Structures are given as structure tokens and as C-alpha cells.
Amino acid sequence: MTITSPSSPSSTTSAGDVEGPFLQVEDLTVTFPTQDGPVQAVKGLSYSVELGKTLGIVGESGSGKSVSSMAVMGLHDARSSEITGSIRVGGTEIVGLAESRMRKLRGNSMAMIFQDALAALHPFYRVGDQLAEGYGIHHPKASKRDARRRAIEMLDRVGIPQPDRRVDDFPHQFSGGMRQRAMIAMGLINDPSLLIADEPTTALDVTVQAQILDLLQDLQREFNSAVIIITHDLGVIAEMADDVLVMYAGRCVEFGTTKEILTKPEMPYSWGLLSSIPEVGASTDARLIPIPGNPPSLLKPPSGCSFHPRCAHRDKVPGDLCVTQLPELTSASNRAGHLKRCHLPNPQEIYQTEVLPEIAPDLAEETR
Amino acid sequence: MFAYVVKRLLSGVVVLFLISMSVFLLFWYGPSEPAQTICDRDTSNRCTPARLEVFRENLGFNNEWYEEYGTFVKGVVAGREIQFGSTTKFQCDAPCLGYSYRTKAPVFEEMKTRMPATFSVAIGGAFLYLAIGIPIGVAAARRRGTLTDKALVSSFLVISSIPYYLFALLTWLFLTITWEIPFFADTGYFPITDNPAKWFSGMLLAWLALGAFGCTQYTRYARGSMVEVLNEDYIRTAKSKGLTSNSVVYKHGLRAALVPVITIFGIEFGTLLAGTIFTETIFDIEGIGLWALEAVVQRDLPVVSATALFGAAVLIIANILVDVVYSILDPRVRLS
Numbered sequence: 001m002t003i004t005s006p007s008s009p010s011s012t013t014s015a016g017d018v019e020g021p022f023l024q025v026e027d028l029t030v031t032f033p034t035q036d037g038p039v040q041a042v043k044g045l046s047y048s049v050e051l052g053k054t055l056g057i058v059g060e061s062g063s064g065k066s067v068s069s070m071a072v073m074g075l076h077d078a079r080s081s082e083i084t085g086s087i088r089v090g091g092t093e094i095v096g097l098a099e100s101r102m103r104k105l106r107g108n109s110m111a112m113i114f115q116d117a118l119a120a121l122h123p124f125y126r127v128g129d130q131l132a133e134g135y136g137i138h139h140p141k142a143s144k145r146d147a148r149r150r151a152i153e154m155l156d157r158v159g160i161p162q163p164d165r166r167v168d169d170f171p172h173q174f175s176g177g178m179r180q181r182a183m184i185a186m187g188l189i190n191d192p193s194l195l196i197a198d199e200p201t202t203a204l205d206v207t208v209q210a211q212i213l214d215l216l217q218d219l220q221r222e223f224n225s226a227v228i229i230i231t232h233d234l235g236v237i238a239e240m241a242d243d244v245l246v247m248y249a250g251r252c253v254e255f256g257t258t259k260e261i262l263t264k265p266e267m268p269y270s271w272g273l274l275s276s277i278p279e280v281g282a283s284t285d286a287r288l289i290p291i292p293g294n295p296p297s298l299l300k301p302p303s304g305c306s307f308h309p310r311c312a313h314r315d316k317v318p319g320d321l322c323v324t325q326l327p328e329l330t331s332a333s334n335r336a337g338h339l340k341r342c343h344l345p346n347p348q349e350i351y352q353t354e355v356l357p358e359i360a361p362d363l364a365e366e367t368r
Numbered sequence: 369m370f371a372y373v374v375k376r377l378l379s380g381v382v383v384l385f386l387i388s389m390s391v392f393l394l395f396w397y398g399p400s401e402p403a404q405t406i407c408d409r410d411t412s413n414r415c416t417p418a419r420l421e422v423f424r425e426n427l428g429f430n431n432e433w434y435e436e437y438g439t440f441v442k443g444v445v446a447g448r449e450i451q452f453g454s455t456t457k458f459q460c461d462a463p464c465l466g467y468s469y470r471t472k473a474p475v476f477e478e479m480k481t482r483m484p485a486t487f488s489v490a491i492g493g494a495f496l497y498l499a500i501g502i503p504i505g506v507a508a509a510r511r512r513g514t515l516t517d518k519a520l521v522s523s524f525l526v527i528s529s530i531p532y533y534l535f536a537l538l539t540w541l542f543l544t545i546t547w548e549i550p551f552f553a554d555t556g557y558f559p560i561t562d563n564p565a566k567w568f569s570g571m572l573l574a575w576l577a578l579g580a581f582g583c584t585q586y587t588r589y590a591r592g593s594m595v596e597v598l599n600e601d602y603i604r605t606a607k608s609k610g611l612t613s614n615s616v617v618y619k620h621g622l623r624a625a626l627v628p629v630i631t632i633f634g635i636e637f638g639t640l641l642a643g644t645i646f647t648e649t650i651f652d653i654e655g656i657g658l659w660a661l662e663a664v665v666q667r668d669l670p671v672v673s674a675t676a677l678f679g680a681a682v683l684i685i686a687n688i689l690v691d692v693v694y695s696i697l698d699p700r701v702r703l704s
Contacts, residue, residue: 073608075604075607075608099613103610103611103612104610105610106607106608106609106610107608107609107610107611108610111608112608114601114604114605114608116601119600119601119602120601120602120604120605121602121605122602122605122606122620122623122624123602123624123698123699123700124623124624124697124698124699125623133609133611134609134610137609137610137611137615138610170699170700172699172700186605186609
């Protein structure tokens with residue numbers, strides 16, 4: 001089934017007339033002034049996403065993954081945040097863009113799906129009205145009936161049974177999975193070229209999670225949109241993403257294709273993330289190894305590499321480089337496109353000989 | 369919903385019974401002697417024990433309280449005959465709330481003539497404080513943390529810390545006595561049907577006092593509720609759709625923020641109707657509140673119990689209305 005919008009407005013950001021990646025973020029920094037001083041939630045972040053591709057952003061709470069995506073959507077309050085760097089969406093620079101123009105992009109050529117759909121949908125308005133509202137605002141010529149028809153169409157597309165009846169339900173009358181589907185329908189109602197999904201499956205049970213991820217993949221293939229999926233779940237990354245960006249304390253600490261990051265990670269924080277997920281089929285005494293310590297304070301970030309207070313491998317770096325000097329984001333082991341921010345001279349060797357045997361002994365056997 | 373309302377009304381009737389019973393008990397077993405007060409007044413302070421005994425007998429204070437209470441309830445339901453002394457007899461039709469000890473006039477009739485004054489005060493005042501308070505509260509919430517917000521919040525806190533009777537009294541003193549603004553000179557209740565302009569000018573000062581004082585509270589309620597709602601996820605969702613910020617604030621924000629404010633308003637409005645005693649006394653408005661005050665001072669049992677019942681009934685109805693309105697505003701709420 002294909003979806004056609006009756007009156008698609010001519011947009012400067014339609015997919016065709018842009019060369020290169022649809023979304024290009026360069027040296028993005030997001031600062032929140034607080035009473036205790038400025039907090040840099042995102043520092044010098046750069047990435048790009050092409051149409052039809054999916055970028056996964058992983059990291060702990062407070063690593064800046066949501067903050068950076070909210071900046072892309074222009075959802076930070078200008079009075080309480082400061083954004084520098086460059087964000088280009090379909091060729092349009094949106095850092096410093098006037099709110100009136102930003103509003104035309106938001107929900108139209110880019111959309112966001114939030115976690116916890118129960119909180120993210122308005123409790124007092126019917127699901128269909130909430131969907132239709134998003135359509136109507138970007139299609140001023142469309143009638144109420146057109147907007148409603150479009151809402152039903154989208155509910156049908158995301159797999160809600162009897163959409164012509166459920167369209168008049170309130171969010172609390174939907175199940176958790178259906179609410180997330182409705183949220184996705186709301187995000188996609190204007191055929192956005194960029195879709196940001198912020199932990200779209202976090203509040204759902206596992207079987208529903210898989211359905212939602214399948215749905216997102218289907219929809220992406222259908223609309224050929226650029227997708228950013230924010231998660232702390234590497235399972236979701238493995239399923240969905242083409243590229244992975246690992247964030248720690250507001251910075252990108254490792255970037256590469258999903259296969260690279262999941263099989264040959266070179267940054268101890270990425271190792272930590274891999275160590276802390278259980279594996280199906282592993283013996284029941286296989287150990288889950290948590291990353292020691294807590295995420296750092298963004299108010300007083302650690303000197304040098306932000307991860308050094310929690311890093312188990314910093315004694316392998318000569319001198320006190322980890323404490324004194326912030327590692328550059330450099331090419332990892334000469335593999336194209338794989339970037340890491342770490343001082344370790346021989347990360348692959350350490351991963352193969354020390355980390356892998358710890359977390360996946362069978363795998364370590366195979367690769368040896 | 370209908371069944372729910374009926375159920376609530378029935379339980380309201382029980383509450384009214386209990387309240388009228390308590391008022392009777394207070395008169396019978398309370399520390400004062402109502403017959404004494406009335407005897408003193410009616411005999412110009414030459415009340416002898418013999419005369420007092422006559423008053424006691426006539427007013428029924430020599431009977432057991434439940435006998436008199438039974439008569440009272442019978443009067444409310446079916447009407448009754450009331451006798452003062454040996455000669456004067458009145459026929460009091462249902463709903464008979466008795467005759468005033470003081471004016472010898474039927475209480476229910478007097479209540480009917482006084483209710484419009486009280487409703488005028490309360491509705492006008494409430495309209496003013498909502499119309500001023502809610503927009504200011506929303507504006508403050510949108511500018512949360514700015515100088516404007518802080519100035520509004522702290523100055524309103526100062527006003528609402530003043531006792532209301534003092535605030536109303538000062539309003540009246542300054543506007544009518546000190547500054548002698550002629551428009552405010554003649555406060556009081558004049559029936560709207562006789563002369564709307566006079567009704568308006570007679571009420572205006574009372575409305576201003578109520579409105580200016582009440583709006584400080586509603587500014588705080590609205591601001592607090594709005595600040596909370598503007599932090600909700602669904603507000604972020606509304607922004608992310610590309611809605612204008614007015615649409616986000618009013619259609620999505622205010623719609624949700626109003627629910628708790630309306631709940632508070634419903635209950636407070638009931639209280640306002642049941643007792644605008646200060647407002648009516650200070651601005652000389654012949655409403656229920658002033659009447660109740662006079663009746664308590666004069667130990668006028670039928671009037672005291674009638675005003676207590678009026679207050680209770682208004683509160684019961686206001687509470688039921690709040691629940692019904694709440695269930696309409698919030699689709700998640702089911703009345704049962």
C-alpha cells in the first residue's frame with residue numbers, strides 16, 4: 001500500500017534537490033546555562049545521515065543523545081539554551097533559523113517519535129484529532145475531512161485494526177503498542193525525509209518491541225527517509241542501524257558501521273556497553289559485566305578523556321595522557337569510516353585478548 | 369452519569385439533615401439562651417422571668433429538640449401552621465423554613481429576595497477574578513523565571529497575604545471616603561430588573577474588591593498548573609508537530625492546565641456563594657451572608673438554620689457540578 005498526500009506543499013527541503021546527506025550536523029554544541037554554571041550537554045558533535053539510511057545513537061542517560069536530536073528538531077527553548085555549530089537539514093541551515101521558518105520544517109520534512117507514548121500524546125484529545133492536527137498545520141488548504149481521512153489512512157498503515165473506529169478513541173483507550181504505533185503514524189503523517197525515533201521501544205514489552213522495529217523498517221524502506229534511532233539497547237541497534245554513533249558525556253566517542261562497532265569496537269566505553277548486555281544462548285553462568293562508576297557530571301566534566309575515571313584500560317596508555325589530554329576523534333586502525341576517541345595504542349589486540357574472552361568466550365575461540 | 373448525580377444528590381439530602389439537626393442541637397444545648405436575647409429585644413430590656421417563660425413556651429424551647437426538629441422537617445416537606453403567642457397564627461406553606469423570630473416574616477420568602485444579591489456579588493466577582501487571574505497566570509508561566517514573572521508572583525503574594533476583610537475594607541475606605549469617587553458612593557444591591565445601571569454601580573465596588581483579591585490566587589493556581597503542564601511530554605510533541613507557540617500554549621497547554629483550576633474554582637465558588645459575609649457587610653449588600661450574620665447575633669434560629677442549609681446545599685451542588693464538569697473535561701475520568 002502506498003500513501004499519497006493530496007496536496008503536498010512545495011518544499012525547499014524535498015529530497016530530490018539536495019546533494020549529499022540529508023542531515024549534516026557539524027561541530028554541534030548545546031549549552032544550558034544553570035545557576036551552578038553552564039552545562040555543555042553536547043560538545044563538538046558531527047555526523048550525517050543519508051536518505052534511506054539509519055543512524056543509531058547509543059549512550060547512557062545524560063550522554064547527550066536526546067539533547068542533540070532535540071537540537072536538530074529545534075525543540076530547545078532559545079531562552080534557556082545556546083546552540084552553536086551547524087545543522088543542515090536538506091540543505092537548510094537551521095541553527096539560528098527564525099522560529100517561523102523552523103516551524104515549517106518541524107513535523108513536515110522532519111519529525112520525531114518520542115518514547116513513552118502515553119505521556120507524549122495529549123490525554124484530552126482524540127488520537128485522530130491529534131494526527132489530523134499535524135497534517136492540517138502543514139496543509140493549510142486541506143479540509144478537516146481530508147485531514148481526518150489522512151489520519152485514518154496512517155493509522156491503517158501502522159497496523160491499527162479498525163482505524164476508522166479507533167480514530168475517535170482517546171490515547172488511554174489504546175494499548176501501549178498501539179499508542180506507539182499511533183505516535184509513529186503522527187510522525188510520518190507528512191512524509192518527513194528525516195525521522196528521529198527517541199527510544200521508540202523503551203516502554204514496550206519485548207514482543208511488541210520487535211513489531212514496532214519491523215514497522216519502522218518497513219516504513220523507512222517505503223518512504224526512503226533518513227532515520228536516527230536513539231537507544232541504549234544494542235539489540236535495537238543491531239536490528240535497525242546502518243551506522244552507529246556512541247556518545248559519552250556529550251561527545252562522540254566512537255563511530256562506524258554497525259558491523260564494525262558490534263564486532264570490532266575500539267573504545268573501552270563501547271566494550272563496556274557490549275559487556276553489559278546478555279546474550280541469547282549463552283550459558284547461564286556467563287557474566288554480565290557492568291561499567292563501574294556513574295556517568296560524569298556535565299557541570300564539572302573530568303579532565304582529559306571524559307571516560308578515564310571509569311576506564312579499566314587506562315594503565316595501558318603511556319604516561320597520564322588519559323587524564324591530561326582529550327583524545328581526538330581519529331580513524332581507527334586504518335579502517336575507512338571507523339572513528340574512535342581513545343589513546344589506547346593497540347585497542348584491537350586488547351579487545352581480542354582481554355575483553356572478548358570475558359564477555360563471549362565462544363566468540364573469542366572462533367576468532368582466534 | 370445520571371445515576372451518579374442522583375446518588376450524590378441523595379447523599380446530599382442526608383448531609384442537609386445532619387446539618388439542620390446540628391443547628392437545632394446547638395440552639396438547644398449550646399451555651400446561650402436564645403429566648404433571653406429575643407425577650408430582651410422585644411420587651412426593650414424589661415424581660416422578667418415570667419415573660420421569658422412565655423417566650424420560651426412560644427418559641428418551643430420548652431419542648432424536646434427532636435419534637436421541634438420534627439415540626440421543622442414536617443414544615444419543609446408539607447408546610448405547617450406557626451403560632452406566635454395565643455392569637456397570631458400563620459400558615460407557612462412547604463417548603464417552610466419557619467418564621468423569623470425577629471421580623472416575624474417567612475424565612476423562605478426572605479431568602480428568595482436575598483439570593484439575587486448574593487448571586488450578583490459572587491458571579492460578578494468570580495467572573496472578574498477568573499478573567500484577570502487566568503490570563504496573567506498563563507502569561508507568567510510562559511515567562512517563567514523572568515523578571516516579569518518574579519515581580520508578578522511576589523506582588524500577588526503580598527496582596528493575597530492581606531486578610532480579605534482588611535483588603536475589602538481598605539478598598540471601600542479609599543474609593544468612597546478618601547478619594548470620594550462619586551461612582552462608587554452608593555454601594556448596595558438594587559434589583560437588576562428595576563434598574564440595571566444602578567444594580568451595576570451598586571455592585572461594582574464589591575466586584576472589584578473580590579476580583580482584585582481573588583485574581584491573585586487564581587494567577588497562582590493558573591501559573592502553577594501551567595508551569596507543570598508546559599513541562600509535559602505532550603507539549604513537546606505539540607511543538608514537534610510544527611504548531612505555533614500560541615497553539616501549543618493555549619490549545620494544548622491551557623486545555624490541560626485548566627482542569628485543576630476549574631476544580632478549585634468550583635469548590636471555592638460554592639464557598640463564595642455560601643458566605644460572602646465580609647463583602648456583603650462592608651459594601652452593605654442585603655444578601656444571604658449579611659442576613660446570616662445578623663441572625664447569629666440575634667439568635668434567630670429559623671434564619672440561622674435556613675442560611676446554614678443554603679450554604680450546605682450550595683456546596684453540595686457545587687461539588688457535584690465539579691465532578692460532572694471534570695468528567696467532561698478529562699475523558700479518562702468516569703463517574704461511578
